[in-house]
Amino acid sequence: MSAAVILAEGVEKWFGAAHVLKGCSLSVSRGEVVVICGPSGSGKSTFIKCMNGLEPFQRGRILVEGVSVGEPATDLPKLRARIGMVFQHFELYPHKSVIENITLAPMHVLKRSRGEAEDGARALLRRVGLADKDRAFPSELSGGQQQRVAIARALAMEPVAMLFDEPTSALDPEMISEVLDVIGQLAAEGMTMVVVTHEMGFARAAADRVAFMDAGRVLEDRPTAEFFENPEAGRSKMFLSKILRH
Amino acid sequence: MQYNWNWGVLFQEPYYGWLLSGLRWTVLVTLGAWTIALMLGTAVGIARTWPNRAVRTLGAAYVEIFRNVPVLLQLFLWFYVLPELVPDGLGRWLKRDLPLPEFWTAVLCLGFYAASRVAEQVRSGIEALSRGQLQAALASGLTLPQAYRLVLLPIGFRLIVPPLTSEFLSIVRTSSVALTIGLLELTAQSRQIENYTFQGFESFAAATALYFGIALAATLLMHLIERRTAIAGMVGKGSLGGV
Numbered sequence: 435m436s437a438a439v440i441l442a443e444g445v446e447k448w449f450g451a452a453h454v455l456k457g458c459s460l461s462v463s464r465g466e467v468v469v470i471c472g473p474s475g476s477g478k479s480t481f482i483k484c485m486n487g488l489e490p491f492q493r494g495r496i497l498v499e500g501v502s503v504g505e506p507a508t509d510l511p512k513l514r515a516r517i518g519m520v521f522q523h524f525e526l527y528p529h530k531s532v533i534e535n536i537t538l539a540p541m542h543v544l545k546r547s548r549g550e551a552e553d554g555a556r557a558l559l560r561r562v563g564l565a566d567k568d569r570a571f572p573s574e575l576s577g578g579q580q581q582r583v584a585i586a587r588a589l590a591m592e593p594v595a596m597l598f599d600e601p602t603s604a605l606d607p608e609m610i611s612e613v614l615d616v617i618g619q620l621a622a623e624g625m626t627m628v629v630v631t632h633e634m635g636f637a638r639a640a641a642d643r644v645a646f647m648d649a650g651r652v653l654e655d656r657p658t659a660e661f662f663e664n665p666e667a668g669r670s671k672m673f674l675s676k677i678l679r680h
Numbered sequence: 681m682q683y684n685w686n687w688g689v690l691f692q693e694p695y696y697g698w699l700l701s702g703l704r705w706t707v708l709v710t711l712g713a714w715t716i717a718l719m720l721g722t723a724v725g726i727a728r729t730w731p732n733r734a735v736r737t738l739g740a741a742y743v744e745i746f747r748n749v750p751v752l753l754q755l756f757l758w759f760y761v762l763p764e765l766v767p768d769g770l771g772r773w774l775k776r777d778l779p780l781p782e783f784w785t786a787v788l789c790l791g792f793y794a795a796s797r798v799a800e801q802v803r804s805g806i807e808a809l810s811r812g813q814l815q816a817a818l819a820s821g822l823t824l825p826q827a828y829r830l831v832l833l834p835i836g837f838r839l840i841v842p843p844l845t846s847e848f849l850s851i852v853r854t855s856s857v858a859l860t861i862g863l864l865e866l867t868a869q870s871r872q873i874e875n876y877t878f879q880g881f882e883s884f885a886a887a888t889a890l891y892f893g894i895a896l897a898a899t900l901l902m903h904l905i906e907r908r909t910a911i912a913g914m915v916g917k918g919s920l921g922g923v
């Protein structure tokens with residue numbers, strides 16, 4: 435078995451007649467941080483949702499720790515329990531307090547006791563700098579705080595890898611750094627992750643590789659320094675110049 | 681026209697007892713039907729939003745059938761036609777041995793009918809949530825049934841407390857159709873009092889007041905439930921906090 439935690443090969447997906455992924459491949463090794471960028475509508479969200487089986491795909495294959503995501507026999511809940519996911523719009527459960535948001539999956543999926551799950555949740559809240567918010571409800575938190583809770587919620591499952599889908603693009607500018615700091619710290623601790631983001635400063639600092647997607651294709655997938663110094667594809671050059679200007 | 685007002689009849693036996701008995705049957709039919717409607721309607725509402733297309737189609741078929749056939753006709757089908765359609769033994773039992781046949785038929789009929797309406801509310805409650813809520817639940821490793829039980833339904837139900845209250849009140853009103861198969865519920869009893877005493881105004885006014893009382897109690901209860909289950913920052917359908 436290769437060391438790839440996530441391996442996607444030739445993934446093709448259609449939404450009805452729309453061909454949205456046209457042979458996407460990506461390999462993420464243990465401890466590696468891969469940033470995916472690209473224009474809106476290019477298929478980034480769809481691609482990473484294929485990686486944990488939230489979106490079905492029609493061709494190609496995706497292996498997570500060697501287990502095939504698209505195989506009908508695969509136990510998807512079990513596979514997903516090992517991969518954390520963080521969404522653009524946080525998606526905290528509004529009817530549950532912060533600590534209940536974090537303990538829900540550990541209690542119902544991992545069958546942890548409430549006490550054990552809450553101890554773990556408190557440790558994670560300290561780690562994301564929200565130790566005092568355990569009893570708050572999502573609507574009482576700022577966007578940046580909600581996203582940090584969402585990260586803690588994903589980490590509570592002790593995942594082998596994390597998927598981030600534009601974790602800061604719904605945030606007010608002044609809250610972006612508090613969330614990126616947490617993600618950057620995770621990267622530094624060796625978490626395997628795929629991060630869809632347009633935060634090129636973050637990519638430069640934290641990513642091992644940057645992949646550029648456009649119109650359903652991975653046009654470029656290169657070590658970070660190379661990507662920024664010498665982007666190959668004309669599309670990614672244009673994209674970079676546009677995005678780095680502001 | 682000469683009309684002899686006599687509010688006193690309402691408090692005389694046996695008429696007083698008739699009203700109370702009518703009220704009791706109306707309440708019992710409503711509660712029985714509501715129990716069925718909530719359980720079956722929740723199941724059908726879930727089916728209407730389930731990822732599997734065949735399940736969704738079944739749910740849709742249920743709703744279309746029970747929502748679009750007039751309740752009175754449904755009641756006659758349950759009462760007069762069903763016993764002829766089922767196997768002989770069961771049919772005979774339904775016709776001869778079923779205790780309180782008017783009552784149980786009314787409960788089943790109204791329950792199945794109201795379930796189709798509750799199902800639509802449950803569906804709209806679930807659909808008011810962003811798709812992301814379900815994805816977040818599934819991404820964390822919860823199974824689809826767990827995601828419904830722990831996330832979608834608890835939020836969805838909170839959003840539909842007011843329309844569910846209307847559905848409940850609609851059963852209270854609709855339950856009067858049961859008089860056509862001989863159940864002496866509130867409307868039937870008030871008519872009977874009119875027949876015996878010719879005090880139609882008083883008896884119908886009493887029935888109206890009692891229906892109104894039920895509605896008032898249900899509405900107050902609803903407000904209580906709504907307040908107890910309110911989610912901070914969330915008001916009514918479709919306005920999720922923080923999104």
Ligand SMILES: Nc1ncnc2c1ncn2[C@@H]1O[C@H](COP(=O)(O)OP(=O)(O)O)[C@@H](O)[C@H]1O
Binds near residue numbers: 452480
């Ligand atoms: N649920 C869906 N149904 C139909 N089309 C969709 C759906 N989700 C995304 N798409 C389409 O797929 C393409 C890729 O979308 P997406 O993966 O969200 O792009 P990105 O995340 O890069 O902005 C877009 O053209 C989008 O309109």
Ligand SMILES: [Mg+2]
Binds near residue numbers: 478599
């Ligand atoms: Mg996207």
